[in-house]
Amino acid sequence: MSFDFDDEDQNVPYAYYTPGTLQRDTAQNVWLVPHTATNRAPLQQNKQQVLLELIGASSTSERSGLDLVAVLDISYSMTGENRLGRMKTAMQFVIKKLSPNDRLSIVTFSDDAERRCHLRSMTQASKAHLEDLVDGLGVINMTNMKAGLETGHKILDDRRIARGRAASIFILSDGDQNKGDATTVDVSDVAVYTFGFGADSNHKVLGEIAMKSKGGTFNFVEDGESMSEPFSQILGGLLSIVVQDLKLTVSPNPGDSTIEKVNAGLYLQTKDTNTGSVTVSFGDLFAAELRNIMIDVLLPTVHRSKNVTVIIASCTYSINGKPFVSHEFRVTIRRTGSADPSSPISEAVLTEQVRQIYIEDLRQAITLADSVGLQGANNKLVEARNNLQLERSNSMIDILRAQLDKLIELISSGMGLRALRACLLSMMMLHGRQRVTETGPVMGHKLYVTQFTDMSRKQAGDHEKDPAKVPPPASQDVDQAKIVRDQQGIKRPPAVVEATTCSWRTWWRDRKSHHESSRWAMAILCTVLAIAMIVIGVTLLAVYLLNMPKMPYLVVSDAQLGALRYAQQDGTIQYLQLPITILAENNNSKADATFSRVDLALQFHGVDVALLRTPAPFVVAAESSLPLQYNVVSTGRRLDPAGMRSMDQSLNAGMVPFDLRGKARTRWKVGIFLKAHFWTRISCRLHFFPSNSTVMPTDLRRCRSRYLVVEPTHQGSSSKLVTGARIFLNLFQAFRRCSFNGRTRSIDYEDACGGDFANLKMMCRLSISEVLIGACAKGPEVVGSALKGALHSSPATTNMSFVAGAAPPTVTHPAVAGFTMSPPLPSKS
Incomplete structure (x- = not known):
C-alpha cells in the first residue's frame, strides 16, 4: 500500500529544528511535585514510598x-x-x-x-x-x-x-x-x-x-x-x-537508596540495570494533565542522623520539535533514630495507594469475568467496595466508591457480561492512563x-x-x-x-481534613509567637538604645614616650619607657560600674612590647572616673624583618606608632530588670614624636574602648528568655561594629561560637552564618565574638602568643599616682 506524497497538504506549521543537544527548559512547561509517605525514616533498613505528581504547565498558545x-x-x-x-x-x-x-x-x-x-x-x-x-x-x-x-x-x-x-x-x-x-x-x-x-x-x-x-x-x-x-x-x-514525547527518569542516589518498583499505570517502562534508574514514556501530554507515579525505594542502614536524597528525577520532552530537559529534582528524607514507623502516611500517598489497588481490582474483575463469568466479577467488585469502606473519605476515594456502587447496581439490574467487561476495561484504561x-x-x-x-x-x-x-x-x-x-x-x-x-490534588485542598486543621493551628501559633518575639525584641532594643550612652568604658587620657633605644642591626628595642594613663569612666548617674579585669597589650607592628593589667577588681562610682597609671618599661624585644623596616621608616619620619589593644570585663546595670556583664575593647594607634615625647591629640580622642559582648542576666526570669535577650543584644552590637570597623580579621564562625553553633541554630531556627554574612560582609571577627559571648556566660580570657624571645613585661597599675620624666632623644646603635 503506497500513497502519493503530493497528496499531502504541506502548507502547515512544522518544526525546523534538527535533533541535537537537549536544552534546559527555563519556562518550566512540566512541573514535578513530590510527596513522601513520611518526612522521617528510621536509621535501620526500611522501605519508603515516594509519590511524584507530574503536571503539564505549558501555555497552549x-x-x-x-x-x-x-x-x-x-x-x-x-x-x-x-x-x-x-x-x-x-x-x-x-x-x-x-x-x-x-x-x-x-x-x-x-x-x-x-x-x-x-x-x-x-x-x-x-x-x-x-x-x-x-x-x-x-x-x-x-x-x-x-x-x-x-x-x-x-x-x-x-x-x-x-x-x-x-x-x-x-x-x-x-x-x-x-x-x-x-x-x-x-x-x-x-x-x-x-x-x-x-x-x-x-x-x-x-x-x-x-x-x-x-x-x-x-x-x-x-x-x-x-x-x-x-x-x-x-x-x-x-x-x-504542547509537550510531546514526554519521558520521566527516576534514579536512586547511590549509597542512600535503591529503587525497587515504579508504578506508573499502563505506561511503558524501561530500566537501566547498571544505574538502577527507570524511565517512563508518557507520549504526548494534554495541557494541564496530571500523572501520578509511585516509587518504592529501599533505604539501607545508616549509623547517624542525616538528610538523604532518595530520588533524583528529571524529564525530557519536545515542544514544537525542539528537545528540552527539565531541571533535576531531588527528593530528600530525614534519617533519624527518633522516626516513628507507625506515624500516619501523608494523605496524597495514601490516596494513590488506594487508587492503584483499585486498578488492580478492576484487572482481576476482568479476568474473573472471562474465566468464571458475571458472578465472579460481581464478587470481586463487592470485595473491593467493602475494602474502600475502611478508607478515610476524600474526593477521589468517594468517586471510586460511587463507581463500584454503580457497577454493582448495574449487575443486579441485569447488565450483560459483554457490557460489564467493556465497562470494566474502559474504567481500567481511565485510571491506568490517567486520561x-x-x-x-x-x-x-x-x-x-x-x-x-x-x-x-x-x-x-x-x-x-x-x-x-x-x-x-x-x-x-x-x-x-x-x-x-x-x-x-x-x-x-x-x-x-x-x-x-480527584480534588485531593486541587489547589484549595480539603479543608475538612485533620491535617489541614493542624496546619492552620500551627500557622496561627507561629504567627502569635513571632509577634511576641518582635515585641520583646523591640522592647529590649529600646532599653538598650536608651542606656547605651551610659555604658562604662576605658579611654587613654595621657601618654608620653619617655625613652626609646633601638638597635638597627638586629632589630631589637633595647630600652623603652612609656608612661600611659587610662581612665575607667562611668557616666551612669544611678549605678556603680565594676571592672573585674583589664588586659591590654602595647604593640609595635604586631610584636607585644608590654602587657597592662589590673591585679584585682575595682569599682568606679556613678558619674566618676578612676585613672589607671602605668609606667611601661620594656627591654630586649626583637622585631621581625617587616617590623624592622617599619621602625626605620618611623624613625626617619620622626613619628613612632604604638598599638594599644585589649579588653576589660565590666559589670553594669541596664534599666530596671537587667544587669549586664560585658567586655569593652580598645583597638587604637598612638603616634609619638620622639623629639618632644608627645602624642598626637587626635589619637587620644580616638583611643576609647567600645562594647564588645553583652551578657545580660535576669533574676527570676527563664533561661530561654535571658538567652534570647543576650543573642538579640549581641547580634545588634556585632552588626553595629561591622558597620564602623572595617579592619577586623576573619575567623571561623563555628570556632567563635565555642562549639555551640548547632545549639544556637536550634534555638534561633535560622542559619546564623547566613545572617551574619548577609548583614555584615566585613568584620566577622566581631560577629563571632558577639556570638561567643551570647553562648557563654563568662568568656574565657584570650591568651596572647608572642614572637620568639623573652616574654614582654607585665605592668600593673600602681596604688599611687605615677610619675613623669623628661625624655631623652632616641638613639640608634
Whole structure:
C-alpha cells in the first residue's frame, strides 16, 4: 500500500529544528511535585514510598499542529441504533473544530479499507469537502478492522511534514472483526483512541489496540448515547498538546537508596540495570494533565542522623520539535533514630495507594469475568467496595466508591457480561492512563478532565442540539481557559477542574481534613509567637538604645614616650619607657560600674612590647572616673624583618606608632530588670614624636574602648528568655561594629561560637552564618565574638602568643599616682 506524497497538504506549521543537544527548559512547561509517605525514616533498613505528581504547565498558545486520521467502521451493523447517523454527526463536529494548522484524513473499512481523503489542511474549502464526504458515507458488509488500522497508520508513517506535529488515530467500530486480526498491527509509535459502540463491539480487540499504542485509550459508548461527546473530549485534549514525547527518569542516589518498583499505570517502562534508574514514556501530554507515579525505594542502614536524597528525577520532552530537559529534582528524607514507623502516611500517598489497588481490582474483575463469568466479577467488585469502606473519605476515594456502587447496581439490574467487561476495561484504561475516557453508564468522564476536554465536550453537546452551529476554534478555547483561570485565581494549571474529580490534588485542598486543621493551628501559633518575639525584641532594643550612652568604658587620657633605644642591626628595642594613663569612666548617674579585669597589650607592628593589667577588681562610682597609671618599661624585644623596616621608616619620619589593644570585663546595670556583664575593647594607634615625647591629640580622642559582648542576666526570669535577650543584644552590637570597623580579621564562625553553633541554630531556627554574612560582609571577627559571648556566660580570657624571645613585661597599675620624666632623644646603635 503506497500513497502519493503530493497528496499531502504541506502548507502547515512544522518544526525546523534538527535533533541535537537537549536544552534546559527555563519556562518550566512540566512541573514535578513530590510527596513522601513520611518526612522521617528510621536509621535501620526500611522501605519508603515516594509519590511524584507530574503536571503539564505549558501555555497552549504554543500548541502543536494536529495530524488526525479517523478510521470509521461502515459495515452493515452500523445501521442499527442509528449508529451511522450519530457517527456522521460526531465527525461533522470534528471537521468544524479543526483549524487550518491541523490536518485530517478519513479512512473507512468494511470488506477492505479505503482512504477517502489524504491529510488535508482544514481550510474552509477542505471542511466543506469533507462534510459532504462524511454525509455521503454508506454501509457495506464485513468488518476488516485490521485493514483500516493499517491504512490509517500508513498515512501517518508516510508523512513528509511530521516533526513537531502531534499525531493520533481515532478508530470506531460496533462489531467483531471478521477478517484479519487488528491486534497484530504495530501502533507503538502513535496514540490510538478506540471507540466501541454498544455492548456487541469487540472491546477485547479495541482495548488491546489502545493498550499497545502510545498513550491511547479505549472508550465504551452505550447504544443510544451521543458519539460526539466521547469524540470531542479526546479532540479537545489533542488540540491542547504542547509537550510531546514526554519521558520521566527516576534514579536512586547511590549509597542512600535503591529503587525497587515504579508504578506508573499502563505506561511503558524501561530500566537501566547498571544505574538502577527507570524511565517512563508518557507520549504526548494534554495541557494541564496530571500523572501520578509511585516509587518504592529501599533505604539501607545508616549509623547517624542525616538528610538523604532518595530520588533524583528529571524529564525530557519536545515542544514544537525542539528537545528540552527539565531541571533535576531531588527528593530528600530525614534519617533519624527518633522516626516513628507507625506515624500516619501523608494523605496524597495514601490516596494513590488506594487508587492503584483499585486498578488492580478492576484487572482481576476482568479476568474473573472471562474465566468464571458475571458472578465472579460481581464478587470481586463487592470485595473491593467493602475494602474502600475502611478508607478515610476524600474526593477521589468517594468517586471510586460511587463507581463500584454503580457497577454493582448495574449487575443486579441485569447488565450483560459483554457490557460489564467493556465497562470494566474502559474504567481500567481511565485510571491506568490517567486520561479522560468514556466509560459507558458509569460516567467516568468526570475524572481527569482538563479545561480543554471539558469545553470541547460541552461544545459537542451544543452541536448535537444544533448541527448548524459552528464550534469556536481552538485558539478561542485558549483565551477562554485563561479567563477562567484568572477568575479563579489559579497561578498554575490545575490537573482537574471538576468538583467531582480527584480534588485531593486541587489547589484549595480539603479543608475538612485533620491535617489541614493542624496546619492552620500551627500557622496561627507561629504567627502569635513571632509577634511576641518582635515585641520583646523591640522592647529590649529600646532599653538598650536608651542606656547605651551610659555604658562604662576605658579611654587613654595621657601618654608620653619617655625613652626609646633601638638597635638597627638586629632589630631589637633595647630600652623603652612609656608612661600611659587610662581612665575607667562611668557616666551612669544611678549605678556603680565594676571592672573585674583589664588586659591590654602595647604593640609595635604586631610584636607585644608590654602587657597592662589590673591585679584585682575595682569599682568606679556613678558619674566618676578612676585613672589607671602605668609606667611601661620594656627591654630586649626583637622585631621581625617587616617590623624592622617599619621602625626605620618611623624613625626617619620622626613619628613612632604604638598599638594599644585589649579588653576589660565590666559589670553594669541596664534599666530596671537587667544587669549586664560585658567586655569593652580598645583597638587604637598612638603616634609619638620622639623629639618632644608627645602624642598626637587626635589619637587620644580616638583611643576609647567600645562594647564588645553583652551578657545580660535576669533574676527570676527563664533561661530561654535571658538567652534570647543576650543573642538579640549581641547580634545588634556585632552588626553595629561591622558597620564602623572595617579592619577586623576573619575567623571561623563555628570556632567563635565555642562549639555551640548547632545549639544556637536550634534555638534561633535560622542559619546564623547566613545572617551574619548577609548583614555584615566585613568584620566577622566581631560577629563571632558577639556570638561567643551570647553562648557563654563568662568568656574565657584570650591568651596572647608572642614572637620568639623573652616574654614582654607585665605592668600593673600602681596604688599611687605615677610619675613623669623628661625624655631623652632616641638613639640608634
